[in-house]
Amino acid sequence: MGKVLVMLTAVAAVVACSVATVMVRRRMKRRRKWRKVVGILKDLEEACETPLGRLRQMVDAVAVEMQAGLVSEGGSKLKMLLTFVDDLPNGSERGTYYALHLGGSYFRIIRVHLSGQRSSLDVQDIERHSIPTSLMNSTSEVLFDFLASSLQRFIEKEGNSQAVKRELAFTFSFPVKQTSISSGVLIKWTKGFAISEMAGEDISECLQGALNKRGLDIRVAALVNDTVGALSFGHYHDPDTIAAVVFGTGSNACYLERTDAIIKCQNPRTTSGSMVVNMEWGNFWSSRLPRTSYDLELDAESMNSNDMGFEKMIGGMYLGDIVRRVILRMSQESDIFGPISSILSTPFVLRTNSVSAMHEDDTPELQEVAKILKELGVSEVPLKVRKLVVKICDVVTRRAARLAAAGITGILKKVGRDGSGGEGGRKRSHKQIMRRTVVAVEGGLYLNYKMFREYMDEALGDILGGKVAKHVVIKAMEDGSSIGSALLLASSHSVQTIPSV
Ligand code: ADP
Numbered sequence: 001m002g003k004v005l006v007m008l009t010a011v012a013a014v015v016a017c018s019v020a021t022v023m024v025r026r027r028m029k030r031r032r033k034w035r036k037v038v039g040i041l042k043d044l045e046e047a048c049e050t051p052l053g054r055l056r057q058m059v060d061a062v063a064v065e066m067q068a069g070l071v072s073e074g075g076s077k078l079k080m081l082l083t084f085v086d087d088l089p090n091g092s093e094r095g096t097y098y099a100l101h102l103g104g105s106y107f108r109i110i111r112v113h114l115s116g117q118r119s120s121l122d123v124q125d126i127e128r129h130s131i132p133t134s135l136m137n138s139t140s141e142v143l144f145d146f147l148a149s150s151l152q153r154f155i156e157k158e159g160n161s162q163a164v165k166r167e168l169a170f171t172f173s174f175p176v177k178q179t180s181i182s183s184g185v186l187i188k189w190t191k192g193f194a195i196s197e198m199a200g201e202d203i204s205e206c207l208q209g210a211l212n213k214r215g216l217d218i219r220v221a222a223l224v225n226d227t228v229g230a231l232s233f234g235h236y237h238d239p240d241t242i243a244a245v246v247f248g249t250g251s252n253a254c255y256l257e258r259t260d261a262i263i264k265c266q267n268p269r270t271t272s273g274s275m276v277v278n279m280e281w282g283n284f285w286s287s288r289l290p291r292t293s294y295d296l297e298l299d300a301e302s303m304n305s306n307d308m309g310f311e312k313m314i315g316g317m318y319l320g321d322i323v324r325r326v327i328l329r330m331s332q333e334s335d336i337f338g339p340i341s342s343i344l345s346t347p348f349v350l351r352t353n354s355v356s357a358m359h360e361d362d363t364p365e366l367q368e369v370a371k372i373l374k375e376l377g378v379s380e381v382p383l384k385v386r387k388l389v390v391k392i393c394d395v396v397t398r399r400a401a402r403l404a405a406a407g408i409t410g411i412l413k414k415v416g417r418d419g420s421g422g423e424g425g426r427k428r429s430h431k432q433i434m435r436r437t438v439v440a441v442e443g444g445l446y447l448n449y450k451m452f453r454e455y456m457d458e459a460l461g462d463i464l465g466g467k468v469a470k471h472v473v474i475k476a477m478e479d480g481s482s483i484g485s486a487l488l489l490a491s492s493h494s495v496q497t498i499p500s501v
């Protein structure tokens with residue numbers, strides 16, 4: 001009996017020892033995997049670093065590239081496109097105007113009525129719809145007939161049977177080489193659009209043709225980049241507005257430039273002595289940009305690789321996919337997210353609105369994060385893993401917002417409003433430099449993502465310094481691009497001739 005007991009005790013001891021060993025091994029393995037994941041996060045943080053010195057280099061690079069793009073066609077990755085807009089709305093406009101806005105994710109149709117006073121701006125109707133993804137790689141006919149039919153329905157709602165001659169501004173959020181304020185040819189598609197054989201086509205003519213086919217008596221009287229629409233809207237309400245930036249599906253900026261600084265355009269014939277320049281800043285590039293392996297992969301797999309490098313780091317279309325790629329890498333290199341989810345492996349499945357929802361999740365258990373991970377095929381992850389996901393969102397968005405701030409300051413530097421002593425090194429008195437400067441900002445990313453806004457504001461303050469930053473006002477405006485385009489149409493007295501380049 002005693003012998004059996006001894007043996008049983010020995011067996012139990014051996015079993016206990018093995019269990020303990022297995023548990024210790026498992027724990028060690030888990031720890032190793034966790035360390036690996038923490039290492040991936042640390043690498044990400046380092047690769048995304050945007051210290052002040054680096055941001056200042058970016059500011060300089062933006063200003064230098066702007067200058068190069070103004071000197072000669074193709075002189076910079078920044079196209080610095082002429083817009084032929086030399087006068088911005090000021091509040092005295094009158095009449096009823098329409099705008100049709102093709103963005104990267106949405107299209108909008110609006111009707112505004114103006115009665116000569118700023119305060120009486122009346123947005124009579126506004127519609128906002130998602131762009132069906134099938135349209136993005138359809139044909140020119142399909143796209144423009146879709147826009148024309150949407151406009152037809154919008155107008156039919158008015159129930160006005162009398163023949164009225166209508167004027168429309170076409171707000172177009174893709175790079176266009178303008179030939180006048182009302183015409184221009186597509187340079188290339190961006191933001192996931194890929195309709196072949198459209199580059200070089202006149203965008204206004206395409207829309208006008210589709211409207212005519214449907215027997216609609218509407219004249220496409222202005223072709224307006226969305227940033228220029230936003231600037232017009234900003235200037236209408238506040239004449240100190242000198243630039244506009246869009247942070248939506250993609251990102252772009254425009255600003256008011258002195259015509260004598262637009263060296264590539266020798267005969268601009270403007271009455272105001274200035275012209276709005278569409279920077280197409282999504283294509284900005286500098287070797288100083290903090291680029292990660294995830295950015296490289298995203299770019300290589302995109303429809304427009306080696307193009308729009310800046311947009312791919314700050315645009316709403318891309319932030320979600322950068323975050324997804326980091327989570328996927330972690331999932332591949334450890335099992336903290338469970339078995340690799342096929343959903344998580346799908347490009348663009350994680351949208352930036354989900355990134356902001358996770359980043360701003362203030363529930364104690366991070367339930368929103370858990371919900372979104374579940375939608376990605378990742379369930380039952382512990383709280384510390386959910387916290388890790390929030391950190392990834394933070395790193396990616398903070399980098400985007402700080403780069404965005406550097407971009408804005410680059411514009412301010414170019415026009416001598418960054419407090420550094422004026423354009424072209426001309427020193428001015430402190431008082432002259434510190435003019436109130438308004439930058440109009442719009443787009444779904446900026447308007448809906450609080451942390452993006454906060455990081456951008458913080459970086460602007462850091463780069464400019466408190467004394468200068470207090471003179472720079474960032475004004476958010478919803479639907480500014482669409483409404484502003486209608487305002488611009490109302491106020492347009494265009495530069496009629498194509499200047500020699
Ligand atoms: P468009 O680019 O078509 O003009 P918007 O300016 O409205 O449209 O921007 C839409 C984009 O803004 C979305 O594709 C998304 O990337 C981003 N966005 C929208 N809502 C949010 C949100 N809540 N958080 C973060 N990003 C958002």
Ligand code: MG
Nearest residue numbers: 103226248443
């Ligand atoms: Mg937009």
